[in-house]
Amino acid sequence: MKDIINSPRLDANETIYFVEQLNFVKAKAYEKKYPLLKAASGMVIPISQEADSADETITYEYFDKVGMARIIANYADDLPRVDVHGTRFTSNIRGIGDSYEYSIQDIRKGARTGKSLPQRKADAARKGNDQLVDKIAWYGDTEYGLLGLLNNPNITAGVVATGGTSTKKKWAEKLPYTEEILDDMNDAVTDTFELTNGIEIPDTMLLPIAQQALVAKTRLAAGTDTTILQFFLANNPSITTVEWVNEMKAVDPLPSGDTGPKDVMVTYRRDPEYLSLELPQMFEQFPAQEKNLSFVINCHSRCGGVIIPYPLVVRVVEGI
Numbered sequence: 283m284k285d286i287i288n289s290p291r292l293d294a295n296e297t298i299y300f301v302e303q304l305n306f307v308k309a310k311a312y313e314k315k316y317p318l319l320k321a322a323s324g325m326v327i328p329i330s331q332e333a334d335s336a337d338e339t340i341t342y343e344y345f346d347k348v349g350m351a352r353i354i355a356n357y358a359d360d361l362p363r364v365d366v367h368g369t370r371f372t373s374n375i376r377g378i379g380d381s382y383e384y385s386i387q388d389i390r391k392g393a394r395t396g397k398s399l400p401q402r403k404a405d406a407a408r409k410g411n412d413q414l415v416d417k418i419a420w421y422g423d424t425e426y427g428l429l430g431l432l433n434n435p436n437i438t439a440g441v442v443a444t445g446g447t448s449t450k451k452k453w454a455e456k457l458p459y460t461e462e463i464l465d466d467m468n469d470a471v472t473d474t475f476e477l478t479n480g481i482e483i484p485d486t487m488l489l490p491i492a493q494q495a496l497v498a499k500t501r502l503a504a505g506t507d508t509t510i511l512q513f514f515l516a517n518n519p520s521i522t523t524v525e526w527v528n529e530m531k532a533v534d535p536l537p538s539g540d541t542g543p544k545d546v547m548v549t550y551r552r553d554p555e556y557l558s559l560e561l562p563q564m565f566e567q568f569p570a571q572e573k574n575l576s577f578v579i580n581c582h583s584r585c586g587g588v589i590i591p592y593p594l595v596v597r598v599v600e601g602i
Contacts, residue, residue: 292389299393300384300570304579308567311404320527321419321559322412326488327431328554333375333586335563340373340586374427375562375586378414382407383578384570404567407581411565415585419559420529428587431548431557432529432537432598436590438477439537442466442547442601451601452545453493460502460510467497467514470549470599471521477594482556484549484597486523493545493602494526523552537598550596557596560586 422430534542563584
């Protein structure tokens with residue numbers, strides 16, 4: 283706060299007021315939560331801060347074991363060789379910034395009347411930062427070489443099956459044939475089993491709001507109170523979370539390369555070993571800087587996009 287204290291524009295009382303109020307505003311901005319930003323908040327994608335804020339890239343390696351043992355004869359001298367092969371990947375880290383300011387008049391009015399500085403300015407700066415982080419987490423940023431979950435090369439993509447009876451793909455059009463919707467959900471889980479030979483087991487499913495509401499409130503069959511979602515969870519114990527996410531609606535471009543926009547369903551294992559949103563520097567606010575007749579507070583964070591080290595663990599099903 284050296285610039286504020288030495289500023290000729292504020293008297294001692296105004297300076298003390300501004301320092302105290304600004305510290306309070308900053309603290310409240312850090313506490314502010316925006317639950318609808320489900321990626322930036324860490325609700326659905328684990329956040330990693332392993333990289334240092336000074337780093338420009340994140341490099342990680344994917345290792346695969348090759349070779350297999352076999353039965354050998356006595357005194358065999360041709361034992362099969364096994365090895366580990368590593369592939370190196372690099373992800374960019376980019377800075378994110380915005381700012382807010384208070385005018386001299388704002389500060390003087392507050393100091394004279396005892397009125398607090400407007401909190402909404404700091405909240406807007408925090409939300410602006412988090413909104414961009416959330417967008418990058420889902421869609422990446424091709425201009426700056428950042429990958430998101432939906433444009434990541436390590437995901438697999440498929441198209442929802444046409445209903446056997448309804449001959450439709452979209453869930454709302456498949457009703458009343460609820461078993462076809464249930465089949466789509468089951469297939470999204472078993473596809474990962476099959477693609478990885480049973481090694482990877484998803485525990486999370488993401489749906490658009492409308493589709494999540496449909497399966498949560500629609501009964502599986504007449505005469506029962508069990509919904510599609512309840513039956514699905516009861517018979518897929520590995521799935522612990524079925525969450526609605528705005529960004530699953532009208533995705534374009536689509537991971538499969540098909541023409542969009544289309545609603546999608548995503549399954550994956552919510553574990554930082556399998557996917558992570560890289561935030562080497564969380565949202566921070568710098569000391570106020572005097573500029574003309576105001577004080578500007580610059581804000582900053584750093585984002586490395588979404589890393590998915592293991593291929594095939596994230597499955598996207600399009601067209602629901």
